[in-house]
Amino acid sequence: GQSLEQPSExxxxxxxxxxxxxxxxxxxxxxxSWYQQHDGGAPTFLSYNGLDGLEETGRFSSFLSRSDxxxxxxxxxxxxxxxxxxxCALRDTGFQKxxxxxxxxxxxxx
Amino acid sequence: DGGITQSPKYLFxxxxxxxxxxxxxxxxxxxxxxxxxxxxxxxxxxYYSQIVNDFxxxxxxxxxxxxxxxxxxxxxxxxxxxxxxxxxxxxxxSGGAGFSNQPQHFGDGTRLxxx
Numbered sequence: 514g515q516s517l518e519q520p521s522e523x524x525x526x527x528x529x530x531x532x533x534x535x536x537x538x539x540x541x542x543x544x545x546s547w548y549q550q551h552d553g554g555a556p557t558f559l560s561y562n563g564l565d566g567l568e569e570t571g572r573f574s575s576f577l578s579r580s581d582x583x584x585x586x587x588x589x590x591x592x593x594x595x596x597x598x599x600x601c602a603l604r605d606t607g608f609q610k611x612x613x614x615x616x617x618x619x620x621x622x623x
Numbered sequence: 624d625g626g627i628t629q630s631p632k633y634l635f636x637x638x639x640x641x642x643x644x645x646x647x648x649x650x651x652x653x654x655x656x657x658x659x660x661x662x663x664x665x666x667x668x669x670y671y672s673q674i675v676n677d678f679x680x681x682x683x684x685x686x687x688x689x690x691x692x693x694x695x696x697x698x699x700x701x702x703x704x705x706x707x708x709x710x711x712x713x714x715x716x717s718g719g720a721g722f723s724n725q726p727q728h729f730g731d732g733t734r735l736x737x738x
Contacts, residue, residue, distance in 0.1 A: 558726035613665040
Protein backbone atom coordinates (compact mmCIF):
# COMPACT_ATOMS: atom_id res chain seq x y z
CA GLY A 514 0.00 0.00 0.00
CA GLN A 515 0.84 3.65 0.13
CA SER A 516 1.37 5.84 3.18
CA LEU A 517 2.33 9.45 3.72
CA GLU A 518 3.62 11.09 6.89
CA GLN A 519 3.41 14.75 7.80
CA PRO A 520 4.05 16.69 11.01
CA SER A 521 0.78 17.20 12.85
CA GLU A 522 1.25 20.89 13.53
CA UNK A 523 3.54 23.76 12.57
CA UNK A 524 3.49 27.29 13.97
CA UNK A 525 4.95 30.47 12.47
CA UNK A 526 4.52 34.25 12.52
CA UNK A 527 3.21 36.55 9.84
CA UNK A 528 5.76 37.36 7.16
CA UNK A 529 7.87 34.31 7.89
CA UNK A 530 8.66 31.31 5.69
CA UNK A 531 7.54 27.81 6.67
CA UNK A 532 8.23 24.39 5.21
CA UNK A 533 5.82 21.47 5.58
CA UNK A 534 7.42 18.09 4.95
CA UNK A 535 5.91 14.94 3.55
CA UNK A 536 7.61 11.54 3.49
CA UNK A 537 5.98 8.64 1.75
CA UNK A 538 6.12 4.93 1.03
CA UNK A 539 4.79 3.64 -2.26
CA UNK A 540 5.49 1.10 -4.97
CA UNK A 541 4.82 3.65 -7.68
CA UNK A 542 3.00 6.90 -8.30
CA UNK A 543 2.53 9.65 -10.87
CA UNK A 544 3.18 12.65 -8.68
CA UNK A 545 2.72 14.48 -5.39
CA SER A 546 -0.03 17.03 -4.86
CA TRP A 547 -0.70 19.54 -2.09
CA TYR A 548 -4.10 20.71 -0.88
CA GLN A 549 -5.16 23.39 1.60
CA GLN A 550 -8.21 23.04 3.82
CA HIS A 551 -9.56 25.72 6.14
CA ASP A 552 -11.54 24.54 9.15
CA GLY A 553 -14.90 23.17 8.07
CA GLY A 554 -14.19 23.87 4.42
CA ALA A 555 -13.41 22.05 1.23
CA PRO A 556 -9.83 21.14 0.29
CA THR A 557 -8.44 23.27 -2.52
CA PHE A 558 -5.61 22.34 -4.86
CA LEU A 559 -2.33 24.19 -4.37
CA SER A 560 0.42 22.46 -6.31
CA TYR A 561 1.51 19.32 -8.17
CA ASN A 562 4.95 17.80 -8.74
CA GLY A 563 5.08 15.19 -11.48
CA LEU A 564 8.83 15.42 -11.78
CA ASP A 565 11.61 15.91 -9.26
CA GLY A 566 12.42 19.48 -8.43
CA LEU A 567 10.75 22.70 -7.44
CA GLU A 568 7.42 24.06 -8.68
CA GLU A 569 6.62 27.67 -7.84
CA THR A 570 3.17 29.23 -7.73
CA GLY A 571 3.20 32.69 -6.24
CA ARG A 572 3.95 32.54 -2.52
CA PHE A 573 3.77 28.74 -2.55
CA SER A 574 6.43 26.35 -3.82
CA SER A 575 6.50 22.57 -3.74
CA PHE A 576 9.40 20.18 -4.06
CA LEU A 577 9.70 16.48 -4.83
CA SER A 578 12.62 14.06 -4.58
CA ARG A 579 11.66 10.55 -5.68
CA SER A 580 15.05 9.13 -4.69
CA ASP A 581 14.48 10.33 -1.11
CA UNK A 582 10.71 9.56 -1.04
CA UNK A 583 10.25 13.10 0.18
CA UNK A 584 8.50 16.29 -0.69
CA UNK A 585 7.70 19.61 0.91
CA UNK A 586 5.47 22.62 0.58
CA UNK A 587 7.12 26.01 1.16
CA UNK A 588 4.98 28.98 2.09
CA UNK A 589 6.58 32.43 1.95
CA UNK A 590 5.45 35.80 3.29
CA UNK A 591 3.00 34.08 5.58
CA UNK A 592 -0.37 35.71 6.11
CA UNK A 593 -2.98 35.07 8.78
CA UNK A 594 -5.26 33.58 6.12
CA UNK A 595 -2.68 30.83 5.54
CA UNK A 596 -3.71 29.27 8.86
CA UNK A 597 -5.23 26.01 7.67
CA UNK A 598 -4.49 22.31 7.30
CA UNK A 599 -2.23 21.22 4.47
CA UNK A 600 -2.31 17.75 2.95
CA CYS A 601 0.12 16.03 0.66
CA ALA A 602 -1.34 13.35 -1.61
CA LEU A 603 0.08 10.75 -3.95
CA ARG A 604 -1.54 10.21 -7.33
CA ASP A 605 -1.91 6.47 -7.86
CA THR A 606 -0.48 4.95 -11.05
CA GLY A 607 -3.60 2.89 -11.70
CA PHE A 608 -6.02 5.78 -11.94
CA GLN A 609 -6.39 9.34 -10.77
CA LYS A 610 -6.99 8.09 -7.26
CA UNK A 611 -5.30 10.16 -4.57
CA UNK A 612 -3.94 8.84 -1.29
CA UNK A 613 -3.83 11.62 1.30
CA UNK A 614 -1.47 12.18 4.18
CA UNK A 615 -2.83 12.87 7.65
CA UNK A 616 -2.34 16.60 7.25
CA UNK A 617 -0.38 19.40 8.91
CA UNK A 618 -2.17 22.13 10.79
CA UNK A 619 -0.43 25.48 10.23
CA UNK A 620 -1.02 28.20 12.80
CA UNK A 621 0.11 31.69 11.80
CA UNK A 622 0.30 34.25 14.58
CA UNK A 623 0.65 38.05 14.37
CA ASP B 624 -19.70 29.19 -12.45
CA GLY B 625 -18.74 25.54 -12.64
CA GLY B 626 -18.41 23.57 -9.47
CA ILE B 627 -19.51 20.74 -7.23
CA THR B 628 -22.64 20.94 -5.12
CA GLN B 629 -23.15 18.70 -2.12
CA SER B 630 -26.37 18.50 -0.18
CA PRO B 631 -27.48 18.61 2.49
CA LYS B 632 -24.85 20.51 4.45
CA TYR B 633 -25.88 18.77 7.68
CA LEU B 634 -27.59 15.40 8.01
CA PHE B 635 -28.75 13.36 10.97
CA UNK B 636 -29.26 9.63 10.84
CA UNK B 637 -31.27 7.45 13.13
CA UNK B 638 -30.05 3.98 13.98
CA UNK B 639 -31.01 1.43 11.36
CA UNK B 640 -31.67 4.10 8.76
CA UNK B 641 -30.06 4.50 5.34
CA UNK B 642 -29.29 8.04 4.24
CA UNK B 643 -28.19 9.38 0.87
CA UNK B 644 -25.78 12.25 0.30
CA UNK B 645 -26.09 14.13 -2.95
CA UNK B 646 -23.18 15.23 -5.17
CA UNK B 647 -23.67 17.07 -8.47
CA UNK B 648 -20.99 18.60 -10.70
CA UNK B 649 -21.21 20.80 -13.79
CA UNK B 650 -17.51 20.71 -14.62
CA UNK B 651 -17.98 18.02 -17.28
CA UNK B 652 -15.53 15.83 -15.37
CA UNK B 653 -15.44 12.11 -16.02
CA UNK B 654 -14.08 11.03 -12.63
CA UNK B 655 -15.82 11.46 -9.30
CA UNK B 656 -14.88 10.47 -5.75
CA UNK B 657 -16.25 10.20 -2.22
CA UNK B 658 -14.05 10.74 0.82
CA UNK B 659 -14.63 10.49 4.53
CA UNK B 660 -12.81 12.81 6.94
CA UNK B 661 -12.78 12.30 10.69
CA UNK B 662 -11.76 15.11 13.07
CA UNK B 663 -8.07 15.92 12.79
CA UNK B 664 -7.57 13.25 10.16
CA UNK B 665 -6.81 13.06 6.47
CA UNK B 666 -9.20 12.09 3.73
CA UNK B 667 -9.98 8.41 3.18
CA UNK B 668 -11.39 7.20 -0.12
CA UNK B 669 -14.78 5.46 0.03
CA TYR B 670 -15.68 4.96 -3.64
CA TYR B 671 -14.62 6.38 -6.98
CA SER B 672 -15.94 6.35 -10.52
CA GLN B 673 -14.05 6.82 -13.78
CA ILE B 674 -17.05 6.96 -16.09
CA VAL B 675 -20.81 6.62 -16.07
CA ASN B 676 -22.15 3.23 -14.93
CA ASP B 677 -18.78 2.24 -13.49
CA PHE B 678 -17.39 2.60 -9.97
CA UNK B 679 -14.82 0.96 -7.72
CA UNK B 680 -14.41 0.50 -4.00
CA UNK B 681 -11.88 2.66 -2.22
CA UNK B 682 -10.14 1.94 1.04
CA UNK B 683 -13.20 2.07 3.34
CA UNK B 684 -16.20 1.02 1.22
CA UNK B 685 -17.88 -1.24 3.78
CA UNK B 686 -21.26 0.11 4.84
CA UNK B 687 -21.51 2.47 1.86
CA UNK B 688 -22.96 2.24 -1.64
CA UNK B 689 -22.91 4.49 -4.70
CA UNK B 690 -24.36 4.80 -8.17
CA UNK B 691 -23.24 6.65 -11.30
CA UNK B 692 -26.19 6.78 -13.66
CA UNK B 693 -25.38 10.25 -14.95
CA UNK B 694 -22.05 11.97 -15.58
CA UNK B 695 -23.03 14.89 -13.35
CA UNK B 696 -24.22 12.90 -10.35
CA UNK B 697 -22.56 10.52 -7.87
CA UNK B 698 -24.78 9.98 -4.81
CA UNK B 699 -23.48 8.15 -1.74
CA UNK B 700 -25.72 6.04 0.49
CA UNK B 701 -24.62 5.45 4.06
CA UNK B 702 -26.31 2.21 5.02
CA UNK B 703 -27.28 0.90 8.44
CA UNK B 704 -24.32 -1.47 8.13
CA UNK B 705 -21.98 1.49 8.68
CA UNK B 706 -21.82 1.46 12.47
CA UNK B 707 -19.79 4.64 12.89
CA UNK B 708 -21.05 7.04 10.22
CA UNK B 709 -20.42 10.30 12.06
CA UNK B 710 -17.93 12.19 9.88
CA UNK B 711 -17.45 14.92 7.29
CA UNK B 712 -18.11 13.58 3.78
CA UNK B 713 -16.47 15.19 0.79
CA UNK B 714 -17.24 14.66 -2.89
CA UNK B 715 -14.69 15.51 -5.57
CA UNK B 716 -14.29 15.35 -9.33
CA SER B 717 -11.43 15.55 -11.81
CA GLY B 718 -10.72 15.37 -15.52
CA GLY B 719 -10.68 11.99 -17.25
CA ALA B 720 -8.18 9.20 -16.84
CA GLY B 721 -4.92 9.81 -18.67
CA PHE B 722 -4.54 13.32 -17.33
CA SER B 723 -2.32 12.54 -14.39
CA ASN B 724 -1.86 16.13 -13.27
CA GLN B 725 -5.54 17.02 -13.15
CA PRO B 726 -6.39 18.37 -9.69
CA GLN B 727 -9.43 17.23 -7.81
CA HIS B 728 -12.16 19.78 -7.19
CA PHE B 729 -14.10 19.38 -3.96
CA GLY B 730 -17.59 20.20 -2.83
CA ASP B 731 -18.25 21.94 0.50
CA GLY B 732 -19.03 18.68 2.25
CA THR B 733 -21.83 17.11 4.26
CA ARG B 734 -21.60 16.63 8.03
CA LEU B 735 -23.35 13.46 9.08
CA UNK B 736 -24.22 12.75 12.69
CA UNK B 737 -26.09 9.99 14.49
CA UNK B 738 -29.19 10.90 16.48
